[in-house]
Amino acid sequence: MNNSNLDIVSNFSENIHVKKDVCIIGTGAGGCALAHELAKNDKEVVMLEKGDYYDTEYIKRQSETELENLWKNKGIFLSTDFSINISQGQCVGGSTMINYGICFEIPEAVFSYWKSAFGIKISQDEIKNAYARVGDLISRRKITGAGKCHDLFKNGCEGLGYSGDWMDKAYIPGKGKQNAVVAFLEKSKTNKIKIYANCAADKIVVGGKKALQVVGIHYNKETKSKKKIIVESDVIIVSAGPIGSSEILLRNNLVNKNGEVGKHLSLHPASSVTAKFDEKVNGDNGMAMAYYCDEFNVRKTQKPGFMIESVFVPPSQMSITMPSFGQENLNFMKSYDHYAMAGVLVHDEPSGSVELNWAKDAIVKYDLSPADQTKMMDGIREAARIYFRAGAKSVITGHMEKTVLNNISDLRLINKRGAGLGQLLVASVHPQGGNRMGENSANSVVNSHCQTHEISNLYVCDASVFPTSIGVNPQMTVMAIATIAADHINLNN
Amino acid sequence: MDPFIFVLITLSIATISGYISGFMVVQINHLLVILLGKINSGGHAQKRYIPTGVAACAIYLTIMLFFLFPNENVVIKFASLPFFIGLYVFGITRAKRLFKQTHKILFELIKIMYYSPTDKKLDDNTIKDTMKTADSILSSMPQSNKEALMILLLFFNSTTTVFLVSLISGRIRLKSFINLNTIEKTDYLQAWAQNKFLFYAIQGMKSLVSFSYFANSQSWSAIGYNGELLRRSYLD
Secondary structure, eight states, X not given: OOOSSOEEEOOOSSOEEEEEEEEEEXXXXXXXXXXXXXXXXXXXXXXXXSSBOOOHHHHHHSOHHXXXXXXXXXXXXXXXXXXXXXXXXXXXXXXXXXXXXXXXXXXXXXXXXXXHHHOXXXXXXXXXXXXXXXXXXXXXXXXXXXXXXXXXXXXXXXXXXXXXEEOEEEEETTTEEOOHIIXXXXXXXXXXXXXXXXXXXXXXXXXXTEEEEEEEEEEETTTTEEEEEXXXXXXXXXXXXXXXHHHHHHHTTOSOTTSOTXXXXXXXXXXXXXXXXXXXXXXXXXXXXXXXXXXXSHHHHSSOOEEEEEEOOOHHHHHHHSSSSHHHHHHHHTTGGGEEEEEEEEOOOSOBEEEEOTTSOEEEEOOOOHHHHHHHHHHHHHHHHHHHHTTOSEEEEOXXXXXXXXXXXXXXXXXXXXXXXXXXXXXESXXXXXXXXXXXXXXXXXXXXXXBSSOTTEEEOSGXXXXXXXXXXXXXXXXXXHXXXXXXXXXXX | OOHHHHXXXXXXXXXXXXXXXXXXXXXXXXXXHHHHSGGGGGOOTHHHHHHHHHHHHHHHHHIIXXXXXXXXXXXHHHHTHXXXXXXXXXXXXXXXXXXXXXXXXXHHHHHHHTOOTTOTTOOHHHHHHHHHHHHHHHHHSOHHHHHHHHHHHHHHHSHXXXXXXXXXXXXXXXXXXXXXXXXXXXXXXXXXXXXXXXXXXXXXXXXXXXXXXXXXXXXXXXXTOOSOHHHHHHHO
C-alpha cells in the first residue's frame, strides 16, 4: 500500500542487485534527513529498511493492537537484567512514525562539552543553520490547545515558579504531525530515492579500506521466503538507530579496532508520575505530549539533571505503570479519565553498552548509576510537587511497590522507595550513543561529520554518534547532525 | 563379568544418565536464568546445550573408564556413548516440551487476573483477544527476552513454587498453578502481589498481561477511554 509519491518496494520475489551512489541502512530521523539532502544534490540513493511501510490510511483504519506493528518487537526490548524496556520504531520513517514529533535543540552546555571533551568540529553557526533547515522541513512550531491534562501541569509549574514552556512540535495545524517520511522523503527528488522495505541489512562487504556493498535479506511476507538484495555504492551510511547500528557494525566486525563500537550508551531513562484529580481531565482528548519543565534540566542549570514532560498515554501503556495486578490494577485504571501524567526524563551518564549475544543478536547492558538514581528520585518528587500545586488529589508513582502519595508530606516516601533495580519501573525511548563521535580516533568511532575513522566511505549517522546524552528529546538533533553529514558527503563525493 | 550382563548394565547406565543429564541441563538452565537474570542475555538456550552435552559425555566416559568397572571391556564402554548422546538429546526434548505449557499458564493467568466474582461482563472473547495480543507480543519479542519470560511462567506454575509461595501466606498447596481452583489461584496471585520481591520477579508477566488486556477495545468502556489516543499520537 503506497499512496505517496515515493518509490517503495515492500515485496520482491527474486534476488536484487543494484548500484547507486549512496546506500543508507535505516529510514528513521537520520536516514531520511540524509536521503533528502543527498538527493537534492542529485545523488542516487537506496534505502534499506528492516520494517514495513505503513501509510496514513493504514494508520487510520487499524486497531490499536495492529498499530503496535510500527514498533520494533511491538515495543518490547528489555535490557539484560530486565530493568529497563527500550522502545523504538521499526518501519519506514523509524521512530518518527511513532513518537510525538517533539523538537528540542541540543542545550548549549552539552554542545560546548562535546566540543571541549571530544573535539567536535561542528561550529555554532553550522548547527544553528542545520536546525533552521530541518525546522523548515518538519514545520516546527509551538504547541497550542494541548488539552486539560497539560494545562494542569503548566499551572502547577507556574504556581511553583518553575521554568517551563509549551514544546515545539513537528506539525502543521489541520495536516497533523510531520514524520520523517512526509517531512523529508516526500519533499525530496523522489526519482532519486528508492526504498526497499522489509530488508534487514546483514553484511557490509569491505575490500581494502573501502566499504563496497551492503547485503540485505528481504523477508517476503506473502511467500514467506527470503531473498537477497545486494547494493553496491560509493558511500554506505549506517543509520539504523543506536542499537541497530551498533549491532550491524559489531556483527560485521567493522570499525572496531579500538573496541569502542557499542560503548557509552545512554538511554534517557524515564519514569512516570500520574496525578489524580477530582474533576474529569479526559487526557485522551488532548495531545499526547505538550509541556515541559526545565527548571532542573541542563538548559537551565548547565549540568545534567532531569526534564519533566507532561504526557498522556493509552491505557495499555498506563496500566503497566499502575500498581498491582488484575482487579486492583483495573480499579486504578477506572480513574483513567481523571488522570494527568508526566514523565521524568533523566539526563543520564553513558554507562550502558550494546553487545552481541551468542546468536549475534544485539543485547543492551545498562545500570542506572547511583547519581542517576538520585536525579530520578528528585525528578519524581518535583513532578509530584507540581501536581499537588495544580490541585491533584493524589499522585501515583511508577514504583514496583504500590506508592500513592496523598499530600506533600508523603513526598518523603519517594526516597524510601528508591530508584534502583527492582524498585522503579523505568522505560526508554531515547537511546543515544554507542558509536561515539569525536576527533580522537583512539576513543571514538566517527569524526565530526559521522565518517568512520577506519573506513573513509563508511558513515554512521543517527543518535548512536552522540558522545553523551543530550538531556532533551533528541529527534531534531539527529536530523541536524544528519544534515551536516550530508553536506560533507555532497562536498566530498 | 559376563560380557552380556556388562553390555546390559553399560547400556542401562548410558540410558539413564543420558536422559537425566539432558532433562536436568534444561532445568538447571531455567534455574540459572531465574536466579541470575543476566544468563538470559545469551539467548537461544539450545546453544548452551551443545557444550554442556560435550562436557556430560566427557564426564560419562571418565567415570566409565576409570571409576566404574575399570577392568571391563573398553570397546563396550565407548560403544555405549551414542546411547548416552541419544538419551541426552531425548531428555532435553522432553524437558523442553514443558514450554508448550506456557500458553496454558498465560491463559489461566489472564483469566484469573481479570476474574471478578461480581462482574460477569468479562466474557470469553475478552480473554481470547487478550491472549491473542499476548501471543502476538511474545512472538515478536527478541529471543532472549521471550525465553526468559517463558521460563518465568514455568517457574511461576511449578508445584514447588506454588508450595513455597503459598507457605509464605500460611497455606499449603501441592498443585501447579494451572491445577489450582479459582479461589486458590487468586490467593496465590495475591501472595505474589503483596510481596515486593516476588512482585518484582513477575513484573514482566504483569506488564505483558496488563498491556494485552488494555490494548483490546472491550476493556475501554469500563475506564472511559475513547480509543483514539494512540492513533492520534501517530497522526496529529
